[in-house]
Amino acid sequence: MSSSAITVVIISFTLGTLLALLTIPILVWMERRVASLIQDRIGPNRTNIFGFRLGGIVQSFADVVKLLLKEEYYPAHITTGRWLFMFAPIITFVAALLAFMAIPFADTLNINGEMLRVQPLPIDFGVFWYMAIGAVGVLGVIFGGWMSHNKYALLGAARAGSMVISYELPLGLSILSFIITYNTVDFNVMVHFQTGTALGFLPAWGIFIQPLASIILIIALFAETNRNPFTVAEGESEIVAGYMTEHTAMKFAMYFMGEYVAMNTASAVIITMVFGGYQLPYFATEDLLTHFSTFAVIIMIVLPLFIYGFIKWMQKNNRVKETLSSDGGRAFETRFFTIAFIVMGVVLEFILLYLAFISQSDLERSIYIAVVQVAIFVMKLMLFNLFFIIIRWTLPRFRYDQVQTLGWKYLLPLSLVNIFITAIVVVGASL
Amino acid sequence: MSQNIKVTKRPTYTLKHALYLPAIAAGVKVTFKHFFKNISDINAVATLRYPEEQPTDITQRYRGLHRLTHRQDGSVACVACFMCATACPSNCIFIEAEERDDGVDEKRPKSFFLDTLECVFCGYCVEACPCDAIRMDTGIFSLTGNKREDFVMDKEQLLSHKGVFSEELSRARF
Numbered sequence: 001m002s003s004s005a006i007t008v009v010i011i012s013f014t015l016g017t018l019l020a021l022l023t024i025p026i027l028v029w030m031e032r033r034v035a036s037l038i039q040d041r042i043g044p045n046r047t048n049i050f051g052f053r054l055g056g057i058v059q060s061f062a063d064v065v066k067l068l069l070k071e072e073y074y075p076a077h078i079t080t081g082r083w084l085f086m087f088a089p090i091i092t093f094v095a096a097l098l099a100f101m102a103i104p105f106a107d108t109l110n111i112n113g114e115m116l117r118v119q120p121l122p123i124d125f126g127v128f129w130y131m132a133i134g135a136v137g138v139l140g141v142i143f144g145g146w147m148s149h150n151k152y153a154l155l156g157a158a159r160a161g162s163m164v165i166s167y168e169l170p171l172g173l174s175i176l177s178f179i180i181t182y183n184t185v186d187f188n189v190m191v192h193f194q195t196g197t198a199l200g201f202l203p204a205w206g207i208f209i210q211p212l213a214s215i216i217l218i219i220a221l222f223a224e225t226n227r228n229p230f231t232v233a234e235g236e237s238e239i240v241a242g243y244m245t246e247h248t249a250m251k252f253a254m255y256f257m258g259e260y261v262a263m264n265t266a267s268a269v270i271i272t273m274v275f276g277g278y279q280l281p282y283f284a285t286e287d288l289l290t291h292f293s294t295f296a297v298i299i300m301i302v303l304p305l306f307i308y309g310f311i312k313w314m315q316k317n318n319r320v321k322e323t324l325s326s327d328g329g330r331a332f333e334t335r336f337f338t339i340a341f342i343v344m345g346v347v348l349e350f351i352l353l354y355l356a357f358i359s360q361s362d363l364e365r366s367i368y369i370a371v372v373q374v375a376i377f378v379m380k381l382m383l384f385n386l387f388f389i390i391i392r393w394t395l396p397r398f399r400y401d402q403v404q405t406l407g408w409k410y411l412l413p414l415s416l417v418n419i420f421i422t423a424i425v426v427v428g429a430s431l
Numbered sequence: 432m433s434q435n436i437k438v439t440k441r442p443t444y445t446l447k448h449a450l451y452l453p454a455i456a457a458g459v460k461v462t463f464k465h466f467f468k469n470i471s472d473i474n475a476v477a478t479l480r481y482p483e484e485q486p487t488d489i490t491q492r493y494r495g496l497h498r499l500t501h502r503q504d505g506s507v508a509c510v511a512c513f514m515c516a517t518a519c520p521s522n523c524i525f526i527e528a529e530e531r532d533d534g535v536d537e538k539r540p541k542s543f544f545l546d547t548l549e550c551v552f553c554g555y556c557v558e559a560c561p562c563d564a565i566r567m568d569t570g571i572f573s574l575t576g577n578k579r580e581d582f583v584m585d586k587e588q589l590l591s592h593k594g595v596f597s598e599e600l601s602r603a604r605f
Contacts, residue, residue: 037469038462042478081456215452317473319568394458 016120025060033377051329052270089254156242166407171220191277203281296356498592508601515556524548
């Protein structure tokens, strides 16, 4: 292995870990702020470090500190299997984290003839990895509920178990129709497949090529992540907190954070399989490389507009009403970030100028395109996470038998029919 | 007989309802509208920014923290009749009476303790008082302290509270 290969592996692994772990506080914050904005409230905006409140993200770190410093309490009635009781949240968390590691964040880098994957785990069977590891996550829920020796927790675990058998089949079958369409189990090749156009004008995204399978996949992944409208395992109106009733402090936090990592992973999988992954619609990586100057000039025009819009929005919203005497340091924060964003924009403009007109190095350009693709991936990821959150604050919860009806009576036959049609079309096209 | 029966036409269960996805889209449209409206102007949200922004909608009838009223000469209007303590459903008023030798009245409270941790702010003491000596018109809705004893109001504290809506003096004892 050359030094560039080692660098790329280390960078993509760091990127994957950061994307999975650092998004937890951001997602918790997003969930709280989006929920409050949807309900015409404000949400957490007070906690700050030296006056920097970042719109309230600091609150999430304060929450983590609080959960870490809480008393570790073990229910005295749990006599057998205490290690499994402790281990269960870790299973959920680690499974979600590992499943995220098979997602490609950018196209394969070509460094001096070496093809290097920008993927934390550089494997070419990512779909199988996701299906294998992703399904383990629910074991943590079932073990945790079962080992709690508590009727609510046991009911929650039973519900999780019944749900897993009703959504795993449609999930696997819808993924199977994607595998048939894309003719691969490699996430990166799947993204490549989605770069062209379908029917002449639509981007060849999975949602346009396989609409039914895409919808089934999205529904099944909502169920897999235990998010609304499928939060049957922890319905607080019937079974308190469900499987995590007896879990306190950091054990609870593991379940809680695991839910957000799972949501992030599900978003990443949906984006990669259905919404074109890290690619811009219509443009393949080769197109961007051959027309690099045009691409760079477009970004150079769009970037300042984007920064200008963001600064305007920040100046309008990161302040208090005029009637209040003190703004708690928001004016200073706004000024600091205005300058920071302008400096960042200027630096990026100069880098783009250099790459577009002075440097002719393909290596630098392809690295730059990889960075842009990571940015597009993160943007799509956050948009889909926002969709997850908005759905949670829009829909009521399905009843536990309704989930099973949906899974067995509707999604399973639909996905079987879809596989049948897909197979006929694919075989017919190959004749 | 049949003309009295009103037949309500039930909504027909169409494919659109069975699909469930159009309903989700309609719901997301509503929530997203709220989200977008509020994210583009956070200061338009009606929430009170509490410690900096104080409520302005406290009315005359609002039952705030108690106070003891004064007479014209500045002495306490209370005659220590124990009516309020008797009416109190949570038994949070503790009065000790003493004889009043300045010729203004016969009795006055030697001590008057009101435990606000026990108080349910029902206003029965105000209703029961024959001398208009105890009132809840201070407009104070928030009381903080570091220990339990801070919440037990004594006579001096209760006399020091100011009414914000009506005159300071008792209207029954002059």
